[in-house]
Amino acid sequence: MQLKCLISLGQTHSITQTAAKLYIAQSTVSKNLKRLEDELGFPILTVRAHQTHLTPEGQYLWTHVQKLDAQFTAVIEHIYAQKASTPITVAHSIIPFERAFLPLFIQRFAAHHQRPVHLINFSPAAYADSLNLLLQQEATFLLMQEDFFRHDSRISFTPLLQARYSVIVPRQHPLATQPLITLEQLAHQHLWVWNSEPPVRSVVQVSQLIRDRVPSATLTPVVNIAECAMYAASGAGLGIVPSVAYDTGNPDVVYNFLDVPIPINYGVSYLRTTKKEAYFPAVIHDLTTAVKTKKDLWS
Incomplete structure (x- = not known):
């Protein structure tokens, strides 16, 4: 704030105008400038004809501080512009x-x-x-x-x-016509279940629910959603994936909802x-x- 007061005063030659420009009280301007003089050890202000002027030392200091302030402002503006781009x-x-x-x-x-x-x-x-x-x-x-x-x-x-889990079914499979597939309908099916490593919580819940309710189903984890669709299209089983993975352009399979109380956000x-x-x-x-x-x- 001391240097801001000095820079502004060198431009306005007025404590009043400097205070207005910096949105601070006149007394605050005076205190900051006096504190700066005390720290520097030499006077930087003089009053002539009721107007505040810089001493020769103050003028020299102001000239260089103003240049540094302009450089600093340019650097900050460049940083913000770079960040914005x-x-x-x-x-x-x-x-x-x-x-x-x-x-x-x-x-x-x-x-x-x-x-x-x-x-x-x-x-x-x-x-x-x-x-x-x-x-x-x-x-x-x-x-x-x-x-x-x-x-x-x-x-x-x-x-x-808000989504849910879906079953990828070959178009010729009997379950292809079922818009909502129950767990019981997965009996004796080979299920290719999408998951990541470590496992996703909701996938673990779905998998455990299938194991508990349909012990005859075979579950194989798959790390790629597209592979679940490829396995289903090949007739090697059914895929279990988030419903957002639904591919309207795949001519070989359909995506039908799995009837489990496990939503996905x-x-x-x-x-x-x-x-x-x-x-x-x-x-x-x-x-x-x-x-x-x-x-x-x-x-």
């Missing part, structure tokens, strides 16, 4: 629904904001790698179901869509500190709108 990076797992709504999200966000949006894909199978994308700030946001990060205290989550994860960023509300709003718009058309 840093892309917002959204990590996704390439499921068809994300391929449908992410282009709309980018369009909506770009219509009102200069900050660029970059997309990167990740494999949900590699939990530690997925977590590090956020912790190392390689991704700003990561699209996934809520229980994937096991309520890590460093991570926040905003739901975009699909949404976006991010570092808790990201909530403080100016762009955060707009990103969440545009993601929510894009998801809702495409969900209504997704069939």
Whole structure:
């Protein structure tokens, strides 16, 4: 504050105008300048004809301090400008629904904001790698179901869509015509169940429920959602995946809901500190709108 008072006074030559410019009391200006003189050990102010002027030493000091202040301001402005141009990076797992709504999200966000949006894909199978994308700030946001990060205290989550688990069924299979498949209908089936490592809590719950209720079913964990669909399409069994993995363009299989009381919150994860960023509300709003718009058309 002392240097701010000096810089302003060198421009205004007035304690009153300096106080008004800095939004502080005149007495505060005087105290700061007196304190600066005491610390420097030489006078920097003189009063002539009821006007405050800088002494020769004060003028010399003011000239150099003003230059340093201008340089400092330029550096800060550059840092803020560079930060504002840093892309917002959204990590996704390439499921068809994300391929449908992410282009709309980018369009909506770009219509009102200069900050660029970059997309990167990740494999949900590699939990530690997925977590590090956020912790190392390689991704700003990561699209996934809520229980994937096991309520890590460093991570926040905003739901975009309530989902459930689905069964991937070959189109020629008798269960293909059943929009809601019960556990009992999975008897004697080979089930390819998507999961990550360490396991996702809701997947563990679904798997345990199947084992308890349908002991004749065979469960095999699969780390890639697309592989669940490929196994089902080949006739090697049925897939169990989150319903957001539904692929409307797959001609070989259908996705029917599994009748279990285990909901999924699909949404976006991010570092808790990201909530403080100016762009955060707009990103969440545009993601929510894009998801809702495409969900209504997704069939």
